[in-house]
Structure formats: structure tokens, C-alpha cells
Amino acid sequence: MSLESATRSLTRWFDDGGFAADLSRRIGYRTVSQGTAHRADIDAYLAEVVVPELTAMGFTCRVLANPVPGGPPFLLAERHEGGHRPTVLTYGHGDVVDGQDALWSAGLDPWTMTERDGAWYGRGAADNKGQHAVNFAALREVIAARQGSLGYNVKVLFEMGEECSSPGLREVARAHEDELRADLFLASDGPRLVEESPTIFLGSRGSVVFELSYSARETALHSGNWGGIVANPAVVLSHAISGLVGRRGRIEVAGLLPPEIPEDVRTELAALPIDSAHLGRRIDEDWGQPGLTPAERLLGWNTLEVLTLHAGDDAKPVNAVPGTARAHCQLRFVVGTRWDRLQEYVRAHLDAAGFPEVEVRIVRGSPATRVSPGDPWVRWAKTSIEDAMGRPPLVNPNLGGTVPNDVFAEILGLPTVWVPHSYPGCRQHGPDEHLPVAVAREGLAVMAALFWNLGVTDPITAGGAGARGRAGSADGPVDSTTGPAATPG
Ligand SMILES: [Zn+2]
Incomplete structure (x- = not known):
């Protein structure tokens, strides 16, 4: 059995409606x-869908x-074949955000999958049910093609709370660090950079939200009786903010900037289609850090955004x-x-700029x-x-947004490779969430x-990424006693 024949068999199952039926049931x-x-649905999704499908593939589930x-x-x-074999850890989440049932387009419903214009509509189609359904189906087919012997071990950490900020995920990873030990983290979530290009991403940017405030007095004062002799907190705060981030979105606090973009990251960013035409929306060429490309500004650098700005009563001035x-x-x-020192850096900057009255709170x-x-592994x-x-994937060094990748990269210390099976227009978290049929199939x-x-070879046993098997080059079962055959490519 070869990779080509396994893929043919998978594609036949997909084209015969096997995948659609599976996804429909999940939704x-x-x-x-x-x-x-x-x-009850959360518990049932694990008990009736995920545990049976993994058990049938030879996993022990807990x-x-x-x-x-x-x-x-x-x-x-866990699906264990041998202690000397490489181990891959995968991840998925079976929970979804609210259905927003009333907001879907006519004829669509978040809980009943509908095929329309080459896409499957339903809550979770893209985030994340469609994505882990793809991965489990591919794994099942490869297990069958290899007559039950993959040549490596597989572990799964599956959660049902990702959409409410993954409560307990870090604690579980720490408590089960030994059980979750692996050589590689490989999972799917989030969108491809563009619909037609397979993409991998290797991490995500971080995020810190902080509040700036200036409370001058407990009450508003008549602007005719007091204006000109008392300070206006909105004016003061606006100036304080303008010292942190410039007129064109450039960060003005040295401590909030990243180190120089590493050369290998810069090289990958240069290959990414981050421009108005590909994103389908005009981007501002003169916004952000001067001298950087749009891909570098979006994915290789830091941004400081003002999320809310409030004084007085906007509805009734x-x-x-x-x-x-x-x-x-x-x-x-x-x-x-050094985001852990953000408060200190912003405080020092505000003090030096003459705004000791403005408070900073993380x-x-x-x-x-x-x-x-x-x-x-990348x-x-x-x-x-x-x-x-037949074409290389786009390699995005990190998502612009944030996924809980620190659990895998930092707590478990794994190289993390994410392979998203969705696209930027999938409307995840909104009404009309959908998964393009072509993206799932690919x-x-x-x-x-x-x-x-x-199961053919991995970069560690093959002695480096340069020496590795080519896809489809290994016909026949993997040696079951000495681990994956190292096939120099
Ligand atoms: Zn989500």
C-alpha cells in the first residue's frame, strides 16, 4: 500500500459523501x-463521537x-506501538461558540449542516469540528493502509472549553506532563492564509490588554463655569496615548518593541501573500512600523491598538x-x-513624558x-x-492572533506545527460559519x-531534516521491530 493509494481511498470516501455525513453528525x-x-451535548460529543472513533483506531481513552x-x-x-518509536501529540476542541441562531442567512441553521455554493454551513464546521474530523479521518486511513501498524505513537489531548478560554488546559498539561510527552505537536485550527494554499503556522503572537485611566475628580463640571481652570482628563489621556503610539501606528515605547526579526522568519514572511488583493481589503501602506513589509508588520512585529476610548456620555453629550x-x-x-514588564515600561514612559496622573492596569x-x-520538524x-x-505550503511563523500554543510549546516543550483546514472568510464565531468542500478535501x-x-521516517531518526523519506516512496509495511525505517531522500 502506498500513500497514493491511501489518499485515493480517502478521496473516494470523501466524494461518496462519507465526510459530509460525519461532519453533519458532529454539527x-x-x-x-x-x-x-x-x-449534556458537551459530554455526549466526547462519549458518542470522539471516544468511539478513537477507540476504533486503537486508542486508549480517558x-x-x-x-x-x-x-x-x-x-x-493514546495509541502506543513502542517506546523506541517517535510520538506525535495532536489536539482538537469539540466545543463551539454560541449559535447566534437568529442571525444566520435564510435557509441556514447553525445546528443542521447545509451544503451551499461549495461549502458546508454549520456551527463548528470550520472551528474546530471540520478540522479534527479531517485529521481523524486521515489518521484512520493511514492506520488501515499500514495494516494497523503506523510506525509511531499517537497521543491526543482534546478539550471542550477552547471557546471559553480553555479553563484547566494548562493545569491538565502540567499534571499529565509525562503522559503527554512527545516528539512533535501536530494539530489543526484557525485559517489558512489564503483559501487556495495549504499553510502551516508555528506558533502565535501573544496579547496583553491594559487599561489607561485618569480620574481627575468624582464628577463632571460645567464646561462654561470650569473649563480653562480645571484639567480635562480626556485631553490628558489622548496626549498620553499619543506618546505611546504615533500618528501612523508606530509604537513609541522601546520596551514594547520586539527584537529584530530573525533572518529565517524574514525569509518565510517574504513568501507570504499579505497584500490588498489577497486579503480582499485595502491595507494602509503608511501604517505601522516604517521600513517593514506588510507581512512583517502583521506577523513579525508588535502592534499597539486602542480598543476602547471613553469619557463623558457618547450617546448624550x-x-x-x-x-x-x-x-x-x-x-x-x-x-x-518583554511583555511581562509592560506595566513597568509604560509607567516609566508616562512618568518621563509628564503623565504621572495616568494610571496603568494590566x-x-x-x-x-x-x-x-x-x-x-518544520x-x-x-x-x-x-x-x-506538488507545491510547498505557505509557512507562517506565527498566527497574527492567539491560540493556546504555549501549552504545547512551553509547558510540554514541543516543536509545534499547525496545519489549518479553513480559510479567512469562514465566518468562524459569527453567523454563517462554513467550511469550503475543496479545503476539507485537500x-x-x-x-x-x-x-x-x-511512519516512514522522521527528522530525528533520519539524522537531520535533509535526510528523509519522500512521500509515497515507501511501499510495504514499516519494520515493526526496529522503528521507522530511515529512508534517505
Ligand atoms: Zn474558535
């Missing part, structure tokens, strides 16, 4: 994780209660000097930024991660996909190639 579970109203009281459960699963002004700002940042934050594009994944698909072939090649 029928209303696995909304915010609040507790849908806890459902874990969330260490955070009231949080949704986790699933740990009165002639008064407001007593208080407040803004929420957000720093999106790449690896290497609201929330999550770290940035990024595996080096030169990592052997090059292995890139070559595997290129060999199978995703199956991409994942089959990766799951196949893991």
Missing part, C-alpha cells in the same frame, strides 16, 4: 461551552474532569468637562518581547510562541506537504501525507 451536537446550558470547578471535561487518548477618562489598549506581540495577557522555521512537514501536493490529502511520512 448536530450543540456543544456551546460558554455557560452550562449545553453540558475522560478527565476539569480541574477548574464547573469547567468542561478533557479527553486524553452635555456641556461638561468629564471627571474621568479611560482607554483599553492592546499590545499584540511576537516572541522575544487586564489580561497570554504569551507568544514561535518555532524556528529552520527546525527539522522542514519535515514542509517537504512532506510539498511532495504530496486537507485530507495533506494530513494523510503527514501521518504517512511520520
